[in-house]
Amino acid sequence: MDVGAVVCDVFGTVVDWRTGVAREAARLLGPDVDAVAFADAWRARYRPSMEWVRSGGRPFVPLDVLHRESLPSALAEVGVAAVPDDVADELVLAWHRLDPWPDAVPGLTRLRRRFVLAPLSNGGVRLQVDLxxxxxxxxxxxxxxxxxxxxxxxxxxxxxxxxxxELAPSRVLMVAAHTDDLAAARSRGLRTAYVHRPHEFGGDPVPALTDPGADLSVGSFEELATALGC
Structure with missing residues (x-):
């Protein structure tokens, strides 16, 4: 595969958003709140909040703003009426403190020896720098x-x-754990690689093992690095 750059989805593909958000929620909201249910409730508002921007309903704002705006309804879903502003701000920063999947850093480090490497994420610039x-x-x-x-x-x-x-689209490889993200990338001429992340949602539902439309389907970034000769 004649590739010059590898660009990656981040939430769920490179980092474990669910465990990280739940960890911070448990710390900030206390033991009486179902932290995992809260993480899932907040994530469920991710796409609808972006769709309002994508449809032209409002100007573009960074993801931190959308997370802050969707926080009250996510909290209400798990029985939390309100939190102080400083706690809300800390919860938004939970998305800046997520841990990578165990294979991510070693696999990406190998890939960087040969390819330009970048996130291609819906997360904001500062969020990506912090991660x-x-x-x-x-x-x-x-x-x-x-x-x-x-x-x-x-x-x-x-x-x-x-x-x-400054590369042809066919020389950029998009890597993601989500088949819809990869399908959109392919529609713009990018090459694609699917990374299976069975525990992104705690194992339920289990995502597809492979993406038949992708150039490669792998189980880790280290497997991807091997497949690409790194």
Whole structure:
């Protein structure tokens, strides 16, 4: 595969959002709140909040703003009426403190020996920088939604990677654990690799083992690095 750059979805693909958000919720909200149910409730508001931007219903704002706005209803779903502003702000920063899957850093480090490496995420620039600094994610640069003012799966996000990296779309490999993300990338001419993440939602539901439309389907970033000769 003639690839010059590897760009990655982050939430669920590189980092374990569910465990990290639940951990911070347990710390900040206390033992009487079902922290995992809260993490799931908050994540369920992720796509609808972005859709309002994508549909033109409001100007682009970074994901931190959308997370802050959807927080009260997610809290209410698990029986929390309200929290002080400082606690709400700390909860939003939970998304900046997520842990990578165990294979992510070693696999990405191998990939970076050969390819330009970047996130292509709906998370904001500062969020991606914080995740990288916290866990040693070896990005060469940050790409994604805030860079172009659009959320995936808008084509502008996928088009930005080959444009900014000065590569043909077919020389950019999009890596994700979500088949819809990969389908949108393929529609813009990018190559695609699927990473199976069976525990993203705690094992229920279990995502597909492979993506038949992808160039590669693997079980880890280390397996991807091996497949790409790294």
């Amino acid at each position: 990288a600094r916290r866990s040693g994610l070896p990005w060469d640069l940050v790409l994604g939604a805030e860079v172009v003012g659009h959320y995936k799966p808008d084509p502008e996000v996928y088009d930005s990677a080959p444009r900014l990296l």
